[in-house]
Amino acid sequence: MHRNFTQLHIHCVWGTWDRLPLITPDVQEVIYSAITKQCSDLGCKVIAIGGTVDHVHLLTGFPPKLTISELMQKAKGSSSHLITHEIKPHEFFKWQGGYGAFTVSHHLIEQTANYICNQATHHQQKSLIPDWEII
Numbered sequence: 001m002h003r004n005f006t007q008l009h010i011h012c013v014w015g016t017w018d019r020l021p022l023i024t025p026d027v028q029e030v031i032y033s034a035i036t037k038q039c040s041d042l043g044c045k046v047i048a049i050g051g052t053v054d055h056v057h058l059l060t061g062f063p064p065k066l067t068i069s070e071l072m073q074k075a076k077g078s079s080s081h082l083i084t085h086e087i088k089p090h091e092f093f094k095w096q097g098g099y100g101a102f103t104v105s106h107h108l109i110e111q112t113a114n115y116i117c118n119q120a121t122h123h124q125q126k127s128l129i130p131d132w133e134i135i
Contacts, residue, residue: 008062009047011112012072013055014099021053022093030087031056034079042066042074048113057116059104068101 016022023031035058036046045061058075062068076095083093104112 004064006064007106008064009104009106009109009112010060010062010068010071011102011104011116012058012060012068012075012099013101014072014076015055015096016053017092017094017096019054019096020092023051023053023056027083027087027093031079031083034082035075038075038078039071042071044071047109048116050116050119052119057119059109059112059116072099072101 032049035049035056039046039058039060043063043066046058047061048059049056051057060071062071076099080093080095
């Protein structure tokens with residue numbers, strides 16, 4: 001090959017501190033936008049983002065120069081900083097320290113994205129994929 005070719009996709013899941021319901025409707029899109037912007041700044045292409053009041057799922061195309069821990073540190077950090085310093089400076093907001101990260105075959109991108117985009121329904125119907133809800 002004359003140039004590098006990679007096709008890497010990662011599904012990340014992380015929760016709020018003690019799984020508190022901190023991702024309220026008034027901040028949900030702000031959080032998702034901050035995460036999406038940070039991903040873009042890192043060279044990741046966000047395919048899907050979703051979650052519930054206590055956790056986030058992110059499916060992204062992933063450049064080989066980036067580590068998963070760097071992606072998680074910056075995505076969580078930028079969104080938390082935005083909420084705690086600009087949006088709701090006098091209210092508690094914090095992410096858990098850990099996260100789950102799963103590689104996704106390009107054949108399963110659409111299925112995974114659908115799962116992420118329909119988190120509220122999956123949680124309401126309890127039609128969850130346990131490995132993806134590990135937090």
